[in-house]
Amino acid sequence: MQKLWLIISREYGSRVRKRSFILTTILTPLGFLLLFSISIFASMSAVSKEKTIWVADEANLLNQADGALSSSANLNLIPAPKVGIDSLQRLLAKAEDSPIDALLHIPKTSVQNRENLSNLLTIQLALYGREPLSASTQSILRQRLSRRLIKERRKLLGINLKDLERAELKGSDLHFNQLNVAGEEETAASAQVYLASFLGGGMMMLIYMVILIYGNMVMRSVMEEKTSRIVEIVISSVKPFQLMLGKIIGVGAVGLTQFLIWGLTIPTLQLILSLFVALPAASSSPLPSGSGLDEDQMLMIMDNLEGFSQFNYSYLMSCFLAFFLLGYTLYASIFAAIGAAMGDDWGEGQSLTIIVTIPVVAAMLIGLQAIENPHGSLVEYASYVPFFAPVIMPARLAFDPPLWQLGLSLGILFLSAIAMIWLSGRIYRIGILLYGKQPSVKQFFYWMFKF
Amino acid sequence: MDSSLLKLEGVYKQYAGHTAVNDLSFELSRGQIFGLLGPNGAGKSSLIRMICAITKADKGQIFFDGKLVGPKTQRKIGYMPEERGLYKKMRVSEQIMYLARLKGLSKKEAKKRMTAWLQRFDIEDWKKKRIEELSKGMQQKIQFIVTVIHEPELLILDEPFSGLDPLNSQIIREEIYRLKEEGSTILFSTHRMEQVEQICEQILLINKGEKLFLGKVAEVKERFKKNEFLIQTQGPAANDFAHTFELLDQGEDWLKVRLQETQTSAELFAAVVDAGLPIRRFEEVLPSLQEIFIEMVQE
Numbered sequence: 001m002q003k004l005w006l007i008i009s010r011e012y013g014s015r016v017r018k019r020s021f022i023l024t025t026i027l028t029p030l031g032f033l034l035l036f037s038i039s040i041f042a043s044m045s046a047v048s049k050e051k052t053i054w055v056a057d058e059a060n061l062l063n064q065a066d067g068a069l070s071s072s073a074n075l076n077l078i079p080a081p082k083v084g085i086d087s088l089q090r091l092l093a094k095a096e097d098s099p100i101d102a103l104l105h106i107p108k109t110s111v112q113n114r115e116n117l118s119n120l121l122t123i124q125l126a127l128y129g130r131e132p133l134s135a136s137t138q139s140i141l142r143q144r145l146s147r148r149l150i151k152e153r154r155k156l157l158g159i160n161l162k163d164l165e166r167a168e169l170k171g172s173d174l175h176f177n178q179l180n181v182a183g184e185e186e187t188a189a190s191a192q193v194y195l196a197s198f199l200g201g202g203m204m205m206l207i208y209m210v211i212l213i214y215g216n217m218v219m220r221s222v223m224e225e226k227t228s229r230i231v232e233i234v235i236s237s238v239k240p241f242q243l244m245l246g247k248i249i250g251v252g253a254v255g256l257t258q259f260l261i262w263g264l265t266i267p268t269l270q271l272i273l274s275l276f277v278a279l280p281a282a283s284s285s286p287l288p289s290g291s292g293l294d295e296d297q298m299l300m301i302m303d304n305l306e307g308f309s310q311f312n313y314s315y316l317m318s319c320f321l322a323f324f325l326l327g328y329t330l331y332a333s334i335f336a337a338i339g340a341a342m343g344d345d346w347g348e349g350q351s352l353t354i355i356v357t358i359p360v361v362a363a364m365l366i367g368l369q370a371i372e373n374p375h376g377s378l379v380e381y382a383s384y385v386p387f388f389a390p391v392i393m394p395a396r397l398a399f400d401p402p403l404w405q406l407g408l409s410l411g412i413l414f415l416s417a418i419a420m421i422w423l424s425g426r427i428y429r430i431g432i433l434l435y436g437k438q439p440s441v442k443q444f445f446y447w448m449f450k451f
Numbered sequence: 452m453d454s455s456l457l458k459l460e461g462v463y464k465q466y467a468g469h470t471a472v473n474d475l476s477f478e479l480s481r482g483q484i485f486g487l488l489g490p491n492g493a494g495k496s497s498l499i500r501m502i503c504a505i506t507k508a509d510k511g512q513i514f515f516d517g518k519l520v521g522p523k524t525q526r527k528i529g530y531m532p533e534e535r536g537l538y539k540k541m542r543v544s545e546q547i548m549y550l551a552r553l554k555g556l557s558k559k560e561a562k563k564r565m566t567a568w569l570q571r572f573d574i575e576d577w578k579k580k581r582i583e584e585l586s587k588g589m590q591q592k593i594q595f596i597v598t599v600i601h602e603p604e605l606l607i608l609d610e611p612f613s614g615l616d617p618l619n620s621q622i623i624r625e626e627i628y629r630l631k632e633e634g635s636t637i638l639f640s641t642h643r644m645e646q647v648e649q650i651c652e653q654i655l656l657i658n659k660g661e662k663l664f665l666g667k668v669a670e671v672k673e674r675f676k677k678n679e680f681l682i683q684t685q686g687p688a689a690n691d692f693a694h695t696f697e698l699l700d701q702g703e704d705w706l707k708v709r710l711q712e713t714q715t716s717a718e719l720f721a722a723v724v725d726a727g728l729p730i731r732r733f734e735e736v737l738p739s740l741q742e743i744f745i746e747m748v749q750e
Contacts, residue, residue, distance in 0.1 A: 003553055010549055014541065229536030233597065236503045236530040237553040239522065433505070435534070443467065 003238045004246050011221065011250025016257065025258050029265040036270055051101040051137055054080035056091055058108040061148045075140055077104075092126060102127050104141070196398035197371045203320050203394035204367045206259075207327055211360055211390065214255040214328060215335040219353070221247055222339030222432070231432045240429035244340075245421070248332045255328070319397050322410055327390020330417040331356060337424035340431030341444065363391035374399035383409045386416035423448050456481045456605060456636050457502065462511035464497050464660075471497035473660040474511070479605075479638065479653075484631055486651030486668075487640040488740065494660035495640045496533060499607055502638075503530045516604070526555045529603030533610040533640075535594050539583040543574075546582060547597055554601035561600070568596045572622070588619045595623060599630065606630060609640045624650070644740035656744060663747045668740070675743045676735065678710040682723055683732035691726055707736065 015021055055062055055077050062077070080091060080103065088105065095103045103126040123145065127133070133141070154161060222244075225231040234243055338352045366388060370379040374396045382388040383396065389409045393401075430447045457479040464472040472494045479485050489495050500506045502513055504520045515524040538546055544565065551561035569575045572592050582590060591614070599606060608627075612620050627650070631637055639647055647654065648668055656663040656671075664671050682688070683705045690698055690706055696719060700707040710719060720733060738746070 006549065006552055014538075014545075225536075225538075228539055229532065229534040230538055231536070232500075232505065232532040232534065233530065233536060233550065234553065235505050236528070236532075237525055237550070433500070446467075 004242050004249075007238065007243055007246025008250040008253070011247050012253050012257075015217075015251065015254045021254070021258070025261050028262055029269055032266050033269045033273065036273055040273070051133060052076040052078065052099065053102045053104050053141075054078055054091075054095060054098070054100050056080040056088070056103060056105045059106045061106050061152065062144065075137060095126065102133060106145075193399075196374075199316070199398040200374070200395040201371050203397060204364070204371075204391055207320075207324055207394055208360060208364050208367075208391050210255055210259075210324065210328055211331045212357070214251055215331045215356065216353075217254075218248055218251045218332045219335040219339035221251065222336050222428070223342055226340060226342075226432050226435075235429075235432070240432065241425040244333070244336050244425055244428045248329065248336060248421075252325070252328055252332065316397055319406065319410075320394055323390045323394050323413070326410070326413045326417045330386060330390065330413065330420050331360070333417075333421045333424035337427040337431065340428040341434075342431075359387040360391065363388040367392045367395040370395040374401065380405065384412055386413045389413045454480045456516060457638075458514040459502075460512045460514075462498070462501060462508045462513060464494075464501060464506070464509050466497075470660050472501070472508075475657070475660070475662055476511075477655055477662065477665050479636065481604075481636050482631065482634060483652045484627070484637045484639065484650055486647040486654040487638060487657070488642070488644050488647065488654055488744070489657040489663075490642050490744075492659075493642075493657045495642075495657065496609060497660075498657075499530070499609055499638075499640060502605075503528055503607065526601065527604045528607060529598045529601065529605070530607045531594060531598040531609060531611060533613065535591070535614075537582045537590060537593060537597075540581055542578070543569075543580055543582065543585070543593055544578045546593065547600065550597040551600045556601055564600050564602075565596070568600060572596070587614065588616055591615055591619055591623075595626065599626075602635075604634075604636060606635050606637045607640070608637065610642070611639065612641075612643070612646055644744060648740055654740070656740075656747065658744075658748055663744070671740070671743055672737045675738050675746060677738065678712075678714075679736040680708050680710065680716065680719055681732065681734050681736050682706045682708065682728070682730065685729040685731050688728065689726065695722065704731075 053076065057079065078100075081094070091105075092103065105124040105126065107124070125133070151161075154164065225234070225243075231243070334356050335353075338355065342352060363382070366379060366382045369376065370382075370392050373379065379392060379396065383393050383401075383405060390413060393406070393409050397406075426448050427444060455478040459478075460476050462472055462475045464470075475494075475498065487495050487498065497506070501508050502515075502520060504522065504525050513520045515527065518524060538549075541549070547565045547568075548558070548561050551565065552558065556564070566575075569578060574589065574592060577585065577589065582593065585593070598608075606627075611623060611627075615623065627637055639651060641647055651668060653665070653667055654671070655665045679699065686704065688701065688704050688706050690701060696714065697709040697711070698706065699709050708719060710716065716735065723730060723733070
């Protein structure tokens with residue numbers, strides 16, 4: 001046990017202290033931070049400078065509505081000073097001397113009569129600033145105006161506003177009542193299905209990446225020991241199986257560490273960043289400025305957030321972790337055996353990795369199916385194939401697969417992982433001492449099953 | 452206490468249809484330097500791996516200090532393989548500590564011994580260097596330290612001098628003698644037979660996995676000597692006296708002569724003196740291990 005522990009801590013320690021590990025571990029969250037900030041600043045830069053706009057509202061479109069003239073973080077709407085209703089020229093001249101960016105003139109004719117509703121409506125926007133208004137500022141203005149205009153038009157057409165509101169549908173008002181074959185109600189709401197795909201897809205991708213990245217790391221580590229010939233010295237002190245196991249556990253722990261660090265830092269950085277960005281904005285407006293969201297979209301988001309809280313996260317996480325660990329073990333031991341079996345020629349040996357890549361990629365393809373149709377028969381049967389299960393089952397997890405299916409899949413995977421470690425151990429202990437030519441497939445089987 | 456440290460009984464090992472070690476038995480007593488000799492592919496490395504419990508014998512048994520070899524006996528053996536290897540990216544001190552602790556030393560003990568060894572080789576300054584930054588000779592010293600740091604009862608050195616420069620070669624040779632003085636038993640394996648003639652007390656000659664000869668170097672030489680004598684003279688070597696002896700070869704100032712079974716070296720010496728030849732050197736020509744080996748294989 002003590003030797004195994006020594007091997008694990010060497011594998012772990014030497015990797016964690018590697019410059020490449022430290023760099024990727026630090027740079028990845030920073031990269032996320034950068035991406036996140038770029039996307040925020042890109043959207044903010046469009047409305048970054050506060051624009052002050054005078055509103056000469058002859059039609060009383062904005063003035064009379066509550067809040068329509070309120071200012072948000074980057075847009076400052078002020079009623080133009082009264083200089084006499086008819087003297088737009090004088091107002092323009094006065095505006096020229098004032099520190100404003102634009103003058104919005106809403107002519108009296110904007111609120112039309114029934115007959116000319118379809119006419120093009122032009123609203124004059126006189127610019128005094130150096131730059132034209134950005135697209136997002138324009139869109140805010142347009143939204144406010146159009147909302148008011150629609151209201152006016154409804155009035156004009158005699159549509160009862162109360163009735164209209166009652167007739168409208170909000171995002172959450174439409175509910176599909178899905179019945180399965182047995183006539184029982186399937187409870188998943190559309191938003192939740194969407195979220196489940198999102199969660200499942202994420203977990204599947206993560207395991208897919210872990211298997212390939214860290215499996216490869218195990219393989220390289222085995223090859224390194226073999227080609228540098230240190231392995232013969234090490235196994236004159238420990239059993240080859242111990243060495244292999246220590247390697248798999250050590251590298252796996254490195255992977256877990258990295259994910260833990262990312263899992264903690266990325267959301268934290270995101271939170272800090274969003275606080276910085278959101279605080280000033282939130283003080284003036286409940287909606288992120290310039291996001292262009294209308295009420296319905298907001299409701300949809302609220303719905304989604306509600307949907308997120310409907311998952312049983314501790315259950316999801318523990319299932320995910322089980323598949324993560326078993327899947328990694330299964331594949332890492334195959335990678336270890338391949339590393340041991342390779343000849344001294346790295347390039348030649350690399351072709352052997354196809355043995356592993358094919359099932360992982362196949363699992364990924366079926367997993368994509370699983371997100372579309374989590375209870376399909378292909379997906380279900382593939383969940384029992386140990387090489388596919390670690391990728392496919394996490395994709396299905398958020399869709400609440402039947403417990404017995406989950407158990408069966410996990411059970412088969414568990415037994416296969418144990419068997420694979422054992423078989424790989426047999427290839428490993430012979431392979432690492434064999435220099436020169438790459439062994440044939442026939443020899444592999446001989447090593448695995450010869451007693 | 453049994454004086455034999457290592458005992459092999461009918462050991463047999465096969466790899467993919469080829470027999471590496473065939474029914475080999477021998478005993479190795481404590482405190483000696485033992486040579487395991489044979490050409491490349493004779494089965495030396497296979498044999499050593501079984502002694503180190505790295506691989507298992509297909510048939511037969513290997514006892515170390517009266518116990519079957521296994522994980523427990525591994526701690527008492529120090530093995531330096533022919534193909535040297537260290538973790539290239541690891542620092543010298545980490546490397547030594549890791550391998551020493553795998554041999555069962557406590558952290559404290561490993562550290563103490565490492566410091567002592569680094570001082571002995573005068574390479575303390577190299578502690579923090581990575582192996583890949585060291586010269587070949589320096590790496591060899593580290594390799595030697597990790598082999599002996601746990602003070603093994605049996606030290607197995609596979610081609611210990613291959614790739615060593617004369618200076619390092621001498622240092623390692625001295626260390627081997629010192630370890631022997633301190634009670635270690637040393638098993639040398641090499642195909643360069645001239646190297647061990649002076650060092651080894653006992654040798655085992657193997658070929659194609661089979662035992663050719665086991666015994667003292669002097670014994671085998673005695674057995675294979677051909678009664679040949681070399682006479683070196685001052686000035687030209689006349690061969691007038693040689694008609695009663697068989698003259699094998701002759702140079703400007705030397706003669707090589709073979710005695711018949713009935714003749715003695717005293718008779719030859721007397722004949723040379725009688726012939727009035729000024730003798731610089733008179734010696735029996737003993738075959739080298741290499742020649743003996745070739746002769747054995749041909750037999």
